[in-house]
Amino acid sequence: xxxxxxxxxxxxxxxxxxxxxxxxxxxxxxxxxxxxxxxxxxxxxxxxxxxxxxxxxxxxxxxxxxxxxxxxxxxxxxxxxxxxxxxxxxxxxxxxxxxxxxxxxxxxxxxxxxxxxxxxxxxxxxxxxxxxxxxxxxxxxxxxxxxxxxxxxxxxxxxxxxxxxxxxxxxxxxxxxxxxxxxxxxxxxxxxxxxxxxxxxxxxxxxxxxxxxxxxxxxxxxxxxxxxxxxxxxxxxxxxxxxxxxxxxxxxxxxxxxxxxxxxxxxxxxxxxxxxxxxxxxxxxxxxxxxxxxxxxxxxxxxxxxxxxxxxxxxxxxxxxxxxxxxxxxxxxxxxxxxxxxxxxxxxxxx
Numbered sequence: 306x307x308x309x310x311x312x313x314x315x316x317x318x319x320x321x322x323x324x325x326x327x328x329x330x331x332x333x334x335x336x337x338x339x340x341x342x343x344x345x346x347x348x349x350x351x352x353x354x355x356x357x358x359x360x361x362x363x364x365x366x367x368x369x370x371x372x373x374x375x376x377x378x379x380x381x382x383x384x385x386x387x388x389x390x391x392x393x394x395x396x397x398x399x400x401x402x403x404x405x406x407x408x409x410x411x412x413x414x415x416x417x418x419x420x421x422x423x424x425x426x427x428x429x430x431x432x433x434x435x436x437x438x439x440x441x442x443x444x445x446x447x448x449x450x451x452x453x454x455x456x457x458x459x460x461x462x463x464x465x466x467x468x469x470x471x472x473x474x475x476x477x478x479x480x481x482x483x484x485x486x487x488x489x490x491x492x493x494x495x496x497x498x499x500x501x502x503x504x505x506x507x508x509x510x511x512x513x514x515x516x517x518x519x520x521x522x523x524x525x526x527x528x529x530x531x532x533x534x535x536x537x538x539x540x541x542x543x544x545x546x547x548x549x550x551x552x553x554x555x556x557x558x559x560x561x562x563x564x565x566x567x568x569x570x571x572x573x574x575x576x577x578x579x580x581x582x583x584x585x586x587x588x589x590x591x592x593x594x595x596x597x598x599x600x601x602x603x604x605x606x607x608x609x610x611x612x613x614x615x616x617x618x619x620x621x622x623x624x625x626x627x628x629x630x631x632x633x634x635x636x637x638x639x640x641x642x643x644x645x646x647x648x649x650x651x652x653x654x655x656x
Contacts, residue, residue: 306640308332308340308400311366315402318636322437323410323527329372334394342366342400346636347630348646349623351401351442358648360397363648367394367424370415370622372403408625410434412526413632415578418625419482419594422551423544423574425536430528431575431584435521442471443491447500449514450478457486460510463503469493470500483650491519530577530584541612542567544574544592552620556655560603560613578621596621619651 306314312332346364348355351373359367373390381388394401408414411429420428451457457475464470471491478487492500497516504510527592539547545567549557561567574592577584581595582602593606596618606613626645634643 306342306637308335308338308342308366311345311637311641312402314369314637315404318633319404319407319411320415320437321404321407323434323524324405324407324504325529328406329375330403330405330407332400332402333372333374334399335365335392335652336395336398336400340365340398340400342641344642344644345633346644346646347626347633348649349619349626350544350649350652351390352649353386353389353393354648356393358646359399360393362644364399364518364644366400366402366581368402368404370403370408370626371619372405373401392535406529408629409529409565409578410527415622415625416529416531416576418628419576419578419621420531420533422594423533423535423576424539424547426533426574427536428531428533430526430589431530431532431577433523433528435523437521441470443496443498444494444519445502446491446517446519447497447514448487448489448517449504449510450480450487451510451513452480452483452485454486456507460503460507461488464500467492467499467503469496490501530575530581530588532590533574533576535572535574538570538572540568541565541571541592544571545614548594548614548616552616552624554616556619558594558615560607560615562607562610562612564610565612571612578625579618594621617651617653623651624648 306361321330344362344364346359346362346367348367349370351367351369363522373387378388381391383389383392392555409416417428450462464473469492474488478485481629504514523559549555571591573590574594575585575588575590576594579596581593582598585593585595586602590611593611593613596616598615600612603613630643630645
């Protein structure tokens with residue numbers, strides 16, 4: 306499979322448009338074409354040790370969940386480890402692709418995999434994703450009626466001079482037995498202020514004006530984080546054992562919510578793979594599950610009676626790779642060899 310076809314297929318598996326605006330996703334390093342991909346190499350973190358493994362295993366494309374290039378590189382030398390990753394990749398004609406938060410958002414992604422550690426439950430995104438495209442342009446729709454054709458032409462002429470006006474239409478209507486013209490337009494937030502200012506100069510037009518907010522539709526089961534409702538409440542101690550088993554961890558970190566014990570029941574759990582403070586904050590639940598949170602966010606949760614389980618950042622993500630390997634094999638119709646890194650691991654350990 307050529308690189309272009311594979312990248313297109315990966316984008317179909319999880320649209321990069323679902324990634325957070327601050328993220329850096331998609332194809333990050335591209336060898337000169339033509340480039341054929343026979344082996345796809347999966348890793349959570351692309352470290353130098355993992356890069357050497359990819360070279361040894363003759364990978365043609367590395368799918369690194371975390372983007373190894375995040376902040377812009379001003380140069381590509383042998384001086385820093387991230388620059389060396391790019392050098393090694395290009396020397397060995399290995400592409401690098403990163404999905405990151407696009408995989409967090411999709412229904413078949415990292416966060417849904419993490420919910421399996423809680424046991425049987427139903428889940429909804431904490432921050433639902435919206436459709437990347439919408440049939441109409443603009444953020445607002447403005448509609449008003451006018452019964453004087455000559456005056457209307459003057460107003461329409463001035464509206465057309467405003468920038469970021471979209472889809473301006475007129476339609477004859479009958480209002481309370483009178484023939485009138487209904488005007489409908491889409492516009493940006495900035496243009497809306499100018500349109501309202503123009504219409505406010507005529508009290509009759511302004512009185513009949515309706516302003517609608519155009520919102521992109523929500524995508525079902527898609528978005529950041531998950532709020533999980535357990536099919537049957539379980540004690541916090543049982544939940545801890547389930548999570549440790551699912552993530553294959555000998556230990557986790559626990560902060561008990563005020564007034565809670567290990568026997569306290571857990572009915573609702575909010576989770577977010579990786580660093581979940583900003584996603585989980587303010588959510589009502591019995592438990593927060595994530596990789597890492599700031600000290601003060603943990604204190605806030607505990608004060609609100611919410612227990613917190615921290616498993617270290619990448620421990621809440623890496624286990625997804627084996628499931629991803631199987632899903633991609635089906636998605637790519639077994640056309641290429643897919644392998645999971647054996648060197649990729651969490652950098653933290655208990656000493």
